Amino acid sequence: MENMDAKGNDRKHYRGIEKQTDNPFLNLYHIDALGRDGTPFHYYFASRNDENNIKHKTHSMRPEGMAVYAVTEDGEKLVLVRQYRYPVNDYLYELPAGLIEPEETASEAACREMIEETGWKLEVYEGGEPAFRRGFFLAQGLTDESGSMIFGTVTENVGQQMENTEDIQVILADRQEVLRILREERVSMRCGLMLMQFLKTEPEAPFAFLYLSWILFGKFEKMILQKRFFKNKH
Secondary structure: OEEEOOOOOEEEOEEEEEEOOOOOOOEEEEEEEEOOOOOEEEEEEEEOOOOOOOHHHHOOOOOOEEEEEEEOOOOOOEEEEEEEEOOOOEEEEEOOEEEOOOOOOHHHHHHHHHHHHHOEEEEEOOOOOHHHHOOEEOOOOOEOOEEEEEEEEEEEEOOOOOOOOOOEEEEEEOHHHHHHHHHHOOEOHHHHHHHHHHHHOOOOOOOHHHOHHHHHOOHHHHHHHHHHHHHHHO
């Protein structure tokens, strides 16, 4: 229960933690938390993990889920879903996404979820900086859940296979439509950030931003990298 504060000093942040609900998919936990001066207060968070595997205890970085940044083969369009979400009672624009089963890798889960949610087969792109695919926390004030990103190209549509509990419209959005969505629609944070990234990429090098050289180099070096990417892709 001891952690370092911003000044490197040990500080006790809580006195105990208790599971509040017993649901099959998501549960509420109560933390008997302590302020900086030791004053107790109530803190609540939700987790998909069982009681012994909440990240409050394990500090694991393993992502529970992943989202997919998938472009068409010409690099001109991005695959999005417009999905009904019960908490907001509305449709949101999102990246295709889902949970990673215990026996799956993130890439395997991405390929499965792409067919289920969109009907598109995914060819996973493995190049670039591996750190960009690790787990990142999604809503750390509310949950211990983290998610990773998988990148790839869609190759063939075999038909959507969504569950009865899902209400999903598949959208292949070009850059003009992406800009409209950012300006006018309800969009998840993760999707919004990747839509901004999509607007910056060239169709010939849709995953160039995964390379540190693309991020660090100047305009001339980026042009060279872009040409190499296009050459290797074909």
